[in-house]
Amino acid sequence: MVAVLDEVGSSGIVYGESPNGAVYVYKNDGDYNGLGLASSQSSTQLSVLRRLILETNKNLRLYRWDNDVNGSRLWVPEWAAVSNPCEIAGICGNGVCNLDRSKTIASCSCLPGTSKAGDDNFCSENSLSIGRCDSRNANQTSEFKIAAVQQTNYYFSDFSVIANYNDIPTVSKCGDACLSDCECVASVYGLDDENPYCWILRSLDFGGYEDPGSTLFVKVRANESMTLGGNKSGSDNGDTKRKVLVVPIVLNMTFLVVLLCLLLYHNVHKKRSLKRAMESSPILPGAPIHFTYRDLQVRTCNFSQLLGTGKY
Numbered sequence: 601m602v603a604v605l606d607e608v609g610s611s612g613i614v615y616g617e618s619p620n621g622a623v624y625v626y627k628n629d630g631d632y633n634g635l636g637l638a639s640s641q642s643s644t645q646l647s648v649l650r651r652l653i654l655e656t657n658k659n660l661r662l663y664r665w666d667n668d669v670n671g672s673r674l675w676v677p678e679w680a681a682v683s684n685p686c687e688i689a690g691i692c693g694n695g696v697c698n699l700d701r702s703k704t705i706a707s708c709s710c711l712p713g714t715s716k717a718g719d720d721n722f723c724s725e726n727s728l729s730i731g732r733c734d735s736r737n738a739n740q741t742s743e744f745k746i747a748a749v750q751q752t753n754y755y756f757s758d759f760s761v762i763a764n765y766n767d768i769p770t771v772s773k774c775g776d777a778c779l780s781d782c783e784c785v786a787s788v789y790g791l792d793d794e795n796p797y798c799w800i801l802r803s804l805d806f807g808g809y810e811d812p813g814s815t816l817f818v819k820v821r822a823n824e825s826m827t828l829g830g831n832k833s834g835s836d837n838g839d840t841k842r843k844v845l846v847v848p849i850v851l852n853m854t855f856l857v858v859l860l861c862l863l864l865y866h867n868v869h870k871k872r873s874l875k876r877a878m879e880s881s882p883i884l885p886g887a888p889i890h891f892t893y894r895d896l897q898v899r900t901c902n903f904s905q906l907l908g909t910g911k912y
Contacts, residue, residue, distance in 0.1 A: 604635050605652050609662060609678060626662060626679050651675070657691050689755040689806040695723035696752055696808035696816075711786075711804070712747035713820035730819050733782040746775040747818045753811035754788050754804065762800040774798035775817035790814035 605611045610631040615621035622635040649665035660681035685706040686697035692708035710723035774789035788799045
């Protein structure tokens with residue numbers, strides 16, 4: 601067998617010396633002569649350079665050496681075996697793959713109870729105590745809880761399957777079925793031709809992906825977080841830092857508002873008490889008379905006349 605990438609960008613596997621026994625991996629529209637052996641290809645300089653790479657995310661991608669919009673030359677992606685990166689099992693470890701709006705760029709979120717680990721920044725496994733049965737083949741359900749991850753499905757192997765129930769009446773019952781099974785680490789609920797299914801899984805190995813018709817239930821310890829972790833860019837740390845900063849600021853602002861309200865109440869109450877005391881006090885002969893601002897304004901015609909000058 602010989603792997604061939606020809607001049608027009610077609611790639612495939614050739615069996616034997618005859619180009620007739622070829623299996624195409626990718627066939628370019630302009631390839632009309634079929635694949636040939638590498639030794640039989642033209643020795644003339646290729647008009648277009650290409651390379652075929654098995655990338656670190658396990659996807660096979662074809663690149664073309666070409667000009668970009670600025671006139672410089674670079675490797676331009678021309679074809680990929682899997683156009684949707686989230687269809688590659690394990691691209692996020694055992695985390696969940698999410699696509700952006702363009703449906704081309706993937707980000708990874710960790711499942712509840714897991715976190716980023718290792719140089720590849722993949723999501724780690726769930727707690728080692730989950731999915732383990734004791735000597736009586738049962739664990740204490742009070743030590744665990746179920747976290748629901750909406751609109752999420754999961755890649756799993758036959759080995760991972762404990763059971764598949766098609767008589768689960770509601771979505772939440774699929775999570776309860778996992779919680780009651782000591783071997784279960786997660787369960788997946790969905791519909792197959794309007795018929796419900798509930799897969800009970802003993803391991804999470806290949807990662808999850810977005811699926812509006814499915815719900816993933818993950819067993820976590822009772823003190824674990826119920827939310828998804830952030831993507832590989834480390835946005836979790838940024839969110840945590842922002843929360844740490846926001847909480848003290850909110851508390852300080854609340855304290856200042858309460859303090860100002862108390863000072864305002866004290867000031868107004870003090871003035872009102874003084875006014876009531878002056879109004880209720882007896883007027884002695886020759887003693888000064890108390891007037892309000894409004895009284896003075898009326899008696900002086902809006903402060904245009906003098907008081908206390910007598911009638912002469």
